[in-house]
Amino acid sequence: MSEFLFGTVGSPIATPKKPGGSLGAVQTIASLGLTALELGWVQSVRVSEQTCAQIKQEAQKLSIAISVHAPYFINLNADETEWPKSRKRLMDAAYYGNLAGATDIVFHPGSYFQKTPEEVLPIAIKRLSGCIDELKKTKNPVTLRPEVMGKSAMLGSLEDTLVMAGELDQVLPCIDFAHLHARPGDGSNNSEAEWKKILEHYAQSLGRDKLKHLHIHLSGIEYTSKGEKNHVPLQESDLKVGELFKALKSAGAGGRIMCESPIMEEDALYMKKLWESL
Numbered sequence: 001m002s003e004f005l006f007g008t009v010g011s012p013i014a015t016p017k018k019p020g021g022s023l024g025a026v027q028t029i030a031s032l033g034l035t036a037l038e039l040g041w042v043q044s045v046r047v048s049e050q051t052c053a054q055i056k057q058e059a060q061k062l063s064i065a066i067s068v069h070a071p072y073f074i075n076l077n078a079d080e081t082e083w084p085k086s087r088k089r090l091m092d093a094a095y096y097g098n099l100a101g102a103t104d105i106v107f108h109p110g111s112y113f114q115k116t117p118e119e120v121l122p123i124a125i126k127r128l129s130g131c132i133d134e135l136k137k138t139k140n141p142v143t144l145r146p147e148v149m150g151k152s153a154m155l156g157s158l159e160d161t162l163v164m165a166g167e168l169d170q171v172l173p174c175i176d177f178a179h180l181h182a183r184p185g186d187g188s189n190n191s192e193a194e195w196k197k198i199l200e201h202y203a204q205s206l207g208r209d210k211l212k213h214l215h216i217h218l219s220g221i222e223y224t225s226k227g228e229k230n231h232v233p234l235q236e237s238d239l240k241v242g243e244l245f246k247a248l249k250s251a252g253a254g255g256r257i258m259c260e261s262p263i264m265e266e267d268a269l270y271m272k273k274l275w276e277s278l
Contacts (some may be wrong), residue, residue, distance in 0.1 A: 004248075005065050005256045006272040007036030008264040009217060018160065022047075022055045022100070030062040032265050034272070036256045038067045039100065045071065045092040049099055056101030058257065065256060067104040068097035075110030076124035076146075077155055086110075090131060090144070091208065098140045104215050104256075105175040108153045109146040109164075120155055125167050132170050144171050145215050148181035150228025157183065160207040162192050173205070174215045178231065178260070182223035183241050195247035203251070214248075214255035218271065219262075233263045234270060241274060249278050 011025035012032065018024070022039055029037045037059070041047070059066050070093035074086045079126045094105050112120050128144065137144065146164055149156030158180060161173035180198065188194065203211050220237025222229040234241055257275075259268035 003254050004216075004275060005034075005036040006268050006275070007034045007038065007065070007256065007258055008268050009038040009069055009260045010040030010042075010220065010264065011037075012265040013263070014265060016087045023050070023058055026055060026058045026062060026064050028065075028265075029064050032269065034265065034268055035063065036065040036067070036258060038069050038106065038258045039097070039102065040069050041093055041096075042072050045089065045096050047096050048098070049096070050065065051090070052096050052099035052101075056099065059101050066097075066100060066101070066102040067106060067258070068093050068102045068258070070094075070097075070105055071109040072108055074107045075155075076127050076136075077110045077113060077115075077120050081123050087131065091134065094131075094135060094140060094142050094144065098142050100234070102142060102144050104143045104172075104174075106145045106147055106215065106217075108149060111269055112153060112155050117155070117160055119155065121160060121163055124155060124160075125164055128164060128171060129168055135170060142170070143215075145174035146171070147174040147217065148176045148179050148183075150176065150182040150221065150223070151229050152183055158201075165206055171212065172213070172215065173202075173206050174217060175202075176217035176260075177244055178217070178221040178237075178239055179228060182221045182228040185225040185227050186224060187238065190238070190243065192243040192246045195244050196250065199247055199251040199253065211251055212254045214253055216255065216256055216257045217260050218244075219260040219267065231260055231262060233261050234267045241271065245271075245275055245278055 261267035
């Protein structure tokens with residue numbers, strides 16, 4: 001039977017001031033009975049190799065699975081002058097993330113800038129391919145995970161991420177199911193049948209074994225006809241988490257479910273309990 005690890009994206013709210021930081025976050029995750037932490041390096045990667053070694057050691061000691069959310073300011077479709085900065089942010093997250101024991105590096109793939117996905121994807125794939133080549137040269141085994149985005153103007157539809165993952169080694173989607181629900185802007189993608197269809201498409205695109213290694217972001221969500229507006233607590237949203245979990249269960253899915261709700265660990269524990277009750 002496949003299982004999910006549950007945790008938060010960023011330090012839990014209950015993380016104390018001392019030891020604080022990522023180290024305190026790892027300890028807090030363990031004390032809450034959660035099993036995964038995504039380091040929220042969303043503004044920039046400002047961490048020393050020494051701190052990374054401490055995070056890795058503590059996470060291994062407490063059996064906490066580590067991933068990284070790379071800085072928001074990454075765009076695979078940036079212009080020629082901006083792309084080197086985007087690339088550096090992604091590669092820094094991968095380098096320091098690996099040192100901190102992270103297996104997965106989540107990032108926002110960028111914007112279409114009024115172009116079509118068909119025009120943008122070849123550029124994105126070529127650039128991502130260069131990043132993977134560098135990871136291979138340095139023997140860095142992390143998986144880069146372009147995130148499914150919640151607005152239709154953003155590069156990062158489910159299809160975009162499946163195409164990238166299908167073309168490249170060491171690339172798999174980060175599926176944000178709240179974003180998948182919000183992106184069409186019409187309240188769809190909210191039933192067990194719809195989720196099953198999406199998971200089946202994922203399995204056919206990347207191989208059924210990949211369903212056992214999903215990296216999921218989840219929260220409640222508010223949206224408009226243009227897509228995502230903001231993240232809200234699960235119980236304040238129309239997202240039917242129970243329906244999603246039934247679909248994941250019947251697909252034999254496993255991996256990590258990382259909570260991005262404003263009440264992070266509270267909702268992470270709620271999801272863990274809901275999953276275990278199925």
